[in-house]
Amino acid sequence: MTQNIINLVNVSKNYNGTEALKSVNLYIRKNEFLTLLGPSGCGKTTTLRIIGGFEEPNSGEVLFNGVNINSIPPFKRKVNTVFQKYALFPHMDVFENIAFGLKIKKMDKKTIQKKVRNILNLVNLSGYEQREINSLSGGQQQRVAIARALVNEPEVLLLDEPLGALDLKLRQEMQIELKNMQKRLGITFIYVTHDQEEALSMSDTIVVMKNGSIQQIGTPIDIYNEPKNPFVADFIGESNIISGVMIRDYFVKFAGCYFECVDRGFTDNEPVDVVVRPEDIKVVSEEESNLKGEVRAVTFKGVHYEMLVRNNSIRWKIQSTTMAPVGSRVGLLILPDDIHIMKKVTVK
Amino acid sequence: MKKNWMSYPYIVWMLIFIFIPLLLVLFYSVTMRTDQGLIFTLDHYQRFLEPIYLKVLFRSIYLAFICTVLCLVLGYPMAMILAGNDFKRKNIMVFLFVIPMWMNFLLRTYAWMTLLERRGLINTFLSWLRLAPLNLLYTQEAVVLGMVYNFLPFMVLPIYSVLSKIDQQLIEAAEDLGADSVTVFRKIIFPLSLPGVISGITMVFMPAVTTFVISRLLGGGQFTLIGNLIEQQFLYVGDWNFGSAISMVMMLVILLSMGVMSRYDKEHEGGGLW
Numbered sequence: 079m080t081q082n083i084i085n086l087v088n089v090s091k092n093y094n095g096t097e098a099l100k101s102v103n104l105y106i107r108k109n110e111f112l113t114l115l116g117p118s119g120c121g122k123t124t125t126l127r128i129i130g131g132f133e134e135p136n137s138g139e140v141l142f143n144g145v146n147i148n149s150i151p152p153f154k155r156k157v158n159t160v161f162q163k164y165a166l167f168p169h170m171d172v173f174e175n176i177a178f179g180l181k182i183k184k185m186d187k188k189t190i191q192k193k194v195r196n197i198l199n200l201v202n203l204s205g206y207e208q209r210e211i212n213s214l215s216g217g218q219q220q221r222v223a224i225a226r227a228l229v230n231e232p233e234v235l236l237l238d239e240p241l242g243a244l245d246l247k248l249r250q251e252m253q254i255e256l257k258n259m260q261k262r263l264g265i266t267f268i269y270v271t272h273d274q275e276e277a278l279s280m281s282d283t284i285v286v287m288k289n290g291s292i293q294q295i296g297t298p299i300d301i302y303n304e305p306k307n308p309f310v311a312d313f314i315g316e317s318n319i320i321s322g323v324m325i326r327d328y329f330v331k332f333a334g335c336y337f338e339c340v341d342r343g344f345t346d347n348e349p350v351d352v353v354v355r356p357e358d359i360k361v362v363s364e365e366e367s368n369l370k371g372e373v374r375a376v377t378f379k380g381v382h383y384e385m386l387v388r389n390n391s392i393r394w395k396i397q398s399t400t401m402a403p404v405g406s407r408v409g410l411l412i413l414p415d416d417i418h419i420m421k422k423v424t425v426k
Numbered sequence: 427m428k429k430n431w432m433s434y435p436y437i438v439w440m441l442i443f444i445f446i447p448l449l450l451v452l453f454y455s456v457t458m459r460t461d462q463g464l465i466f467t468l469d470h471y472q473r474f475l476e477p478i479y480l481k482v483l484f485r486s487i488y489l490a491f492i493c494t495v496l497c498l499v500l501g502y503p504m505a506m507i508l509a510g511n512d513f514k515r516k517n518i519m520v521f522l523f524v525i526p527m528w529m530n531f532l533l534r535t536y537a538w539m540t541l542l543e544r545r546g547l548i549n550t551f552l553s554w555l556r557l558a559p560l561n562l563l564y565t566q567e568a569v570v571l572g573m574v575y576n577f578l579p580f581m582v583l584p585i586y587s588v589l590s591k592i593d594q595q596l597i598e599a600a601e602d603l604g605a606d607s608v609t610v611f612r613k614i615i616f617p618l619s620l621p622g623v624i625s626g627i628t629m630v631f632m633p634a635v636t637t638f639v640i641s642r643l644l645g646g647g648q649f650t651l652i653g654n655l656i657e658q659q660f661l662y663v664g665d666w667n668f669g670s671a672i673s674m675v676m677m678l679v680i681l682l683s684m685g686v687m688s689r690y691d692k693e694h695e696g697g698g699l700w
Contacts, residue, residue: 132598152601165599169617178613179603230603 082144083108083234083266084129089138091124091290098124100290101138106234106268106283111260113269113277116287117313122270125287126236129268131155157234158227162242164219166211172198172222173207179230197229200259217248228259234266241276253280274314278302286310307420311353318359318394322352322419330419333392335368337412341419351420356384356397358416367409369394373402454670470671479655479672486652487679489566490635493573494581497630498623500574501581505622508582509589520586527579535643538572539563542644564646572640577633581626588622589615624687632680652676 084106091099099121106112114122127133128140131152140147147155158179166175173194180190198204201221211219220240227235237256241249257280260267271277277284278298286293286301286309294306305311308319322332327342332352344350364370371389383401387394387408394410402408458467473479508519526534541547542562549559562568592615600610638653647654652672659669 130602132601151606152598153604153606157602159599159602161595161599163593163595165593165595167596167599167614178600178605182604182609226603 081107083142084268085139085141085144086125086128087139087141089125089128089135089140091121091128091133092136097290099128099135102290102292104285104292104295106266109264109266110282111257111267111269111280112283112285113271113281114285114287115271115274115277115313116293117272119289120287121290122272122285122287123238124290126159126238126268126270129234130157130159130236156232157236158230158232159236159238160223160227160240162238162240164223164240166219166222166226168211170211171207172203172209172211172214175211175222176226176229178226183230193229194225197225200228201225201255216243217252220244220252224256224259228263228265232265234268235260237267237269239271240269241271241273249276256280278314284314286313288313304418305353305420308351308353311418311420316356316395316397318354318356318392320352320354320392321422322350324348324350324419328414330417333369334390337368337417338414339417339419340414341417344419344421349422351422353418353420354394354412354416356395357382358412359394359396359398360411360413361385361396361398361400361402362409362411364407364409367411369410369412371408371410373404373406373408376401376404451670451673454667455674456671458667470668471675473668474671474675482650482655483652483675483679485649486635489570489573489641489649489651490631493570493577493634494627494631496570496574497578497581498627501578501626502585502623504578505582505585505589505619508586523579523582531576532639532643534576535572535640538568538575539643542568563644564648566645566649568644569641569649569651572644573634573637576640577630580629580633584625584629585619585622588619588625592618628684628687631683635679636676 082105084104086102086104089099089102089104090097102121102125104125114125116122124133128135131147131150131154134148142156167178170178176194176197177190180193185193194207195204198206201224203218203221203225206214206218206222211222214222220243223240240256241252244252253276256267269277269280278301281298283295284298284301285295288309294301294310296304301310301314305314305317308317311317311319320332322330324330324341324344324347325336326346327344328339330337330339330341330350330352369389371387371394373385374388374393375386377384379397382397382399385396385398385402387396387410389410396410455470456466456468457464458469474483504523508516508523510516539546543549544559544561544563546563548562552559596614596618597610600614605613635651636653638651638657641649641651641654645651650658652675656669656672656676659665659672663669
């Protein structure tokens with residue numbers, strides 16, 4: 079219990095009758111980098127805003143270090159937020175923006191100056207104190223926004239898609255910087271994004287959400303390798319999701335063939351969903367394969383080729399460093415380790 | 427450059443109706459018709475420096491200043507209410523607020539006369555309560571009241587328009603950094619609304635300092651303002667030269683106040699009227 083800095087207990091939120099959050103339960107450990115991941119409208123930003131105090135849940139409890147903070151206004155919470163569009167104060171320069179929170183705490187001038195200088199150093203913007211906000215680039219504004227939040231030494235930092243407006247290269251740099259900062263400062267980060275790569279590369283824990291409820295909580299590796307349902311499998315990376323039948327433990331039938339697998343615990347002959355990652359399918363000669371098919375399309379993606387291979391009525395998406403020409407017949411090899419079996423979810 | 431000719435009608439218009447009349451006013455203000463014909467002189471300006479006229483000038487500026495301050499004090503909260511989040515009520519409020527502006531300005535001012543008169547509505551009500559009637563009409567306060575009533579929308583609307591454009595996230599960001607609602611207002615909302623405030627001040631101060639109808643109707647001619655003075659010179663006294671000189675002084679006052687305002691405005695974000 080002491081380890082958990084934030085607990086959400088059965089938290090629900092309605093907006094004019096539509097449910098944004100459906101009884102969400104979540105605990106966040108001290109010093110972890112937790113990412114709320116999901117498509118837009120899944121409730122991830124609402125969750126963040128409830129933790130930040132900008133929304134009050136309709137029911138349920140928000141516990142901060144074990145104390146209910148449901149009705150504590152944002153300015154009394156020990157969390158700070160980095161907003162999606164930065165929300166820097168346009169009538170103040172960089173120094174005044176960053177010092178805003180410190181001045182409210184009535185710190186003396188020298189301490190404020192020192193703290194601002196240190197934090198600017200941390201975000202690689204030394205010497206930018208007197209710059210106007212409007213004269214900064216997107217990436218620099220982003221850093222100022224992070225500095226403005228971090229300088230208050232919050233116990234938890236909330237980040238609402240902070241890298242959304244940056245271009246790819248800058249985004250990747252900032253991802254690494256953010257992760258480093260989080261490790262160095264030992265602050266709990268709660269990060270909202272719809273970008274699965276971002277989530278996978280930065281997080282200690284990923285919370286996948288959809289339609290206001292949590293689909294899966296786990297480490298990036300768990301979530302990638304053991305998705306709990308087809309939605310998670312599809313949202314985190316690309317997947318081939320095929321209907322199959324679990325003949326018995328460690329033995330599954332799909333695409334008209336029988337495969338050995340590593341899953342167990344299903345009833346015999348239970349219909350299941352089978353997930354195979356595109357990069358886990360090996361393209362081999364037809365003799366050593368367990369599936370055969372015809373190449374329908376090939377796209378060059380840089381590191382690998384993406385191929386669509388048709389076998390019976392199933393189109394397999396395959397990522398491979400070797401290329402087979404369109405129209406050729408190839409063999410596909412799927413190893414037991416690469417087959418992920420999931421309970422069938424009734425289609426809504 | 428291609429469509430330059432499209433601006434010609436406007437240039438002609440401005441020449442005929444703004445530039446030439448202005449020149450004429452300037453010309454009248456520095457000339458005098460004597461027996462020897464037309465001579466150039468600064469006499470009219472000198473005459474304006476007489477205490478009796480300066481007093482009128484200062485009274486005009488003083489009343490306009492009071493009016494502007496009252497409009498700001500009344501108008502700012504009003505603008506904040508209008509810019510608030512309650513969507514349905516907001517439209518109705520803006521609507522109600524704008525309706526009086528559709529009515530004729532004179533009519534509105536006459537309406538105040540019937541309210542404030544010795545046997546007007548307010549005094550009737552007071553006597554009904556067995557209270558002594560009040561001297562309301564033809565006072566300085568009545569003039570200020572008339573100005574505030576007529577010019578309040580010019581204060582509220584620019585502030586409202588700036589306030590409603592302030593990004594809600596900025597307010598949330600300030601709250602997030604520990605600012606309570608008073609601090610949020612002082613450090614974020616008010617500074618960001620300054621362009622609107624400055625537009626509002628200019629838009630109220632200018633008509634207030636030049637008005638002559640309000641002071642005549644509600645002041646009963648006892649409180650001559652600079653507008654009345656100009657009106658008198660042109661319509662009743664027939665001294666166009668002196669009238670023009672006063673007009674030039676008036677323009678100077680307005681230009682100066684606008685200059686001060688716009689300089690102040692530039693320190694902050696633009697987006698106001700000027």
